[in-house]
Amino acid sequence: MSTADVTSSTNDQKYEIAHLKLVPKRHIGRMIAAAIVLLILAAIVRAFSVGQIEWSYVRDFLFAPAILDGLKSTLIMTVAAMGLGIILGVVIAIMRVSGNPVLSSIAIGYVWIFRGAPALLQLMIWFNLALIFPTMGIPGLFEFRTVDIMTPFVAAMLGLGISQGAYTSEVVRSGLLSVDSGQYEAARAIGMTQFKMLRRIVLPQAMRVMVPPIGNEVIGMVKLTSLASVIQYSEILHNAQIIYFANTRVLELLLVACFWYLVVVTLLSIGQYYIERYFGRGSKSITASM
Amino acid sequence: MTKDIIVKAVDVTKLYGPFTALDKVNLEIAKGEVCCIIGPSGSGKSTFLRCINQLEKMNSGAIWVNDELVGYRREGNNLHEINDADMARQRRRVGMVFQRFNLFPHMTALENVMEGPVQVLKEPVAEVRKRAEDILARVGLSDKISHYPSQLSGGQQQRVAIARAMCMRPDLILFDEPTSALDPELVSEVLDVMKDLAASGMTMIVVTHELGFARNVANTVAFMEAGKMVEIGPASEVLTSPKSPRTAEFIKAVHS
Numbered sequence: 001m002s003t004a005d006v007t008s009s010t011n012d013q014k015y016e017i018a019h020l021k022l023v024p025k026r027h028i029g030r031m032i033a034a035a036i037v038l039l040i041l042a043a044i045v046r047a048f049s050v051g052q053i054e055w056s057y058v059r060d061f062l063f064a065p066a067i068l069d070g071l072k073s074t075l076i077m078t079v080a081a082m083g084l085g086i087i088l089g090v091v092i093a094i095m096r097v098s099g100n101p102v103l104s105s106i107a108i109g110y111v112w113i114f115r116g117a118p119a120l121l122q123l124m125i126w127f128n129l130a131l132i133f134p135t136m137g138i139p140g141l142f143e144f145r146t147v148d149i150m151t152p153f154v155a156a157m158l159g160l161g162i163s164q165g166a167y168t169s170e171v172v173r174s175g176l177l178s179v180d181s182g183q184y185e186a187a188r189a190i191g192m193t194q195f196k197m198l199r200r201i202v203l204p205q206a207m208r209v210m211v212p213p214i215g216n217e218v219i220g221m222v223k224l225t226s227l228a229s230v231i232q233y234s235e236i237l238h239n240a241q242i243i244y245f246a247n248t249r250v251l252e253l254l255l256v257a258c259f260w261y262l263v264v265v266t267l268l269s270i271g272q273y274y275i276e277r278y279f280g281r282g283s284k285s286i287t288a289s290m
Numbered sequence: 291m292t293k294d295i296i297v298k299a300v301d302v303t304k305l306y307g308p309f310t311a312l313d314k315v316n317l318e319i320a321k322g323e324v325c326c327i328i329g330p331s332g333s334g335k336s337t338f339l340r341c342i343n344q345l346e347k348m349n350s351g352a353i354w355v356n357d358e359l360v361g362y363r364r365e366g367n368n369l370h371e372i373n374d375a376d377m378a379r380q381r382r383r384v385g386m387v388f389q390r391f392n393l394f395p396h397m398t399a400l401e402n403v404m405e406g407p408v409q410v411l412k413e414p415v416a417e418v419r420k421r422a423e424d425i426l427a428r429v430g431l432s433d434k435i436s437h438y439p440s441q442l443s444g445g446q447q448q449r450v451a452i453a454r455a456m457c458m459r460p461d462l463i464l465f466d467e468p469t470s471a472l473d474p475e476l477v478s479e480v481l482d483v484m485k486d487l488a489a490s491g492m493t494m495i496v497v498t499h500e501l502g503f504a505r506n507v508a509n510t511v512a513f514m515e516a517g518k519m520v521e522i523g524p525a526s527e528v529l530t531s532p533k534s535p536r537t538a539e540f541i542k543a544v545h546s
Contacts, residue, residue, distance in 0.1 A: 044404060054316075092309065135315075152408060159338060181394075182388060182390050182392035183392060183394065185345055185386075185388065185392060186392035186393070186394070187385035187394075188343075188378070188381060189343060189345065189381060189384075189385070189388075189455075190381070190382070190385075190405065190406035190410055190454070190458060191378045191379065191381040191382035191410045191411075191458070192406075192409070193375055193378045193382075193408055194374050195375050196378075196409060196410070200405070200409055201394055204396050205394075205395065205396055208396075227534065279396075281400075281438070282395045282397065282438035282440060283395065283396075283440060284397045284440065
């Protein structure tokens, strides 16, 4: 009966317009916004091109040995500090979820302190540790002068790595919590030990949740290593500064450093895409997009 | 002739705070027997099933699988909980199929089925692959072996889960409401696989609401209510002429 109604109504003059062409609405607002943004962008580009920048200096110093050495140190520090951060992050996260009240409280305290204090301040504390502990070691076994071991590299690695551990532990913890309890039961039911269950079933699934934020943190760490320039660690920004103190081409050298940071971050982002795709296997959203 | 007893549970009791989930439950299952446990929800059926492979800890009582005390070891006049490695070793002998399938989402169907024999039993990969493919064919999934669980329907996932349990070549398989999470039209494909498995002589304990399956396939039916084993006996007797009025009421309620 309702179908009959519809058929008869199509003959009705009023409904003839059903055959007209449908035209999407015009987004006038969007066009204006795009024009404004493009205009601002053009103004910025122009400002840089007519500004007092000696582009020849940028070109000449792009591959200068001091800059490339600095780049190498930046990468080494990123790997060292992030490696320490991930190891501490996993240990602290497992302590936190262990169910042992002492370990769990210590994990909470660790995150509170090292996430709370600014990273730059932590670096400076490590670097100046000799002021309160002239020597370090285990009495009777061995002893060092603090100034000998607390080099800029060690101080930067400890400062950046330990504060990173506080952030990474929260990422690892959320990864562990994201795995369904049924997965633990299924792993136990086929006779897996706790360790095998973590390695084969839980961590591979937790990784899917952990990789995007950890990738984010690695990229953050690349840039955070620039803080180490403050304690005389000769990473790229520190070396760029040394050069511009001598030749006064401040902005040119800062642009050189900026260029290399962008190169590294771009490469890392591409790597992250592939790692995410690997750990996302079997999940619907990833397979659909491939 | 004495039957080989695969599972023996004596006075299994489980408390959740003041609530008694299991109240001195006893059960004896012979080799090759199919036992369906029925009863209203909250009656302790699943909890009891999970005690058999110690996914749930008991407060008192004891369970033997193949004459081996499960989860504990006698020392003097106490039963001490065994360590992680021994517990894992005991669980290899008991398969389990879950209501929510619990397939490993980062592995294909074939990898799910191979995971236990390869990683836990340490059998050669080529041999396990052959067996896993045969078992997946037996549950009707030859064409799905390289699919991930997310690409399979609920019924297909549950059949992979059954294949995963079978590939461990266990002494018995526990089924925890294997069809309760399925769309109605997918229930029969899973029950058919279970029927086939029962016919092959596998010992099975099945917590289920499928009274038709219990009638057609089970040797024994147990009725549980409020943490107690109310009645247990041959399937035909319990389902058609139950001794307990509570059992009769339950069966009537399910059928109406």
